[in-house]
Amino acid sequence: MTQSKPQIKNEPAIQKLLSRMPDDVATSFSDDQLLHLKLALGARQWGKHKIDFRGTVALPFSPSKIYYVLLMGKNHRDLSRTEKAVSAFTITLFVSLFIFICVLVGLLVVYLLKSALGINLFENFSLGIWSWFKALW
Numbered sequence: 001m002t003q004s005k006p007q008i009k010n011e012p013a014i015q016k017l018l019s020r021m022p023d024d025v026a027t028s029f030s031d032d033q034l035l036h037l038k039l040a041l042g043a044r045q046w047g048k049h050k051i052d053f054r055g056t057v058a059l060p061f062s063p064s065k066i067y068y069v070l071l072m073g074k075n076h077r078d079l080s081r082t083e084k085a086v087s088a089f090t091i092t093l094f095v096s097l098f099i100f101i102c103v104l105v106g107l108l109v110v111y112l113l114k115s116a117l118g119i120n121l122f123e124n125f126s127l128g129i130w131s132w133f134k135a136l137w
Contacts, residue, residue: 008031008034008035008038009031009034013038013041013042014034014037014038048073049072049073050074051070051071051072051073053068053069053070053071054067054068054069054070055067055068056068108129111127112129112130112133115130116130
């Protein structure tokens with residue numbers, strides 16, 4: 001009794017791969033070549049993540065289950081033009097926000113020092129920050 005070896009061309013992953021190719025190219029692969037392609041594509045290095053949390057949860061009162069996946073790690077793939085633009089905009093936004101907050105804090109410190117030294121730039125005018133600060137202490 002001989003067992004017939006399942007043809008690799010019937011596997012879903014290989015069928016999907018071959019469907020993306022022109023017919024003449026897809027039919028030119030031997031079973032051995034397809035097996036090696038499957039092994040090469042299956043041994044992906046980018047699939048390792050620092051955080052890889054997977055599981056399933058049974059739904060109450062239902063025979064169904066849902067699955068969840070949380071993957072986190074360094075992005076090793078090349079960014080698209082849109083992703084690069086969004087990244088540059090985000091970095092610019094955060095740097096600008098950081099500089100703006102630093103300038104505001106710096107101005108507040110200079111204003112508090114000025115007020116502590118009793119220096120008035122305009123007579124009978126106050127922002128009320130010095131009074132508020134003194135009330136805190």
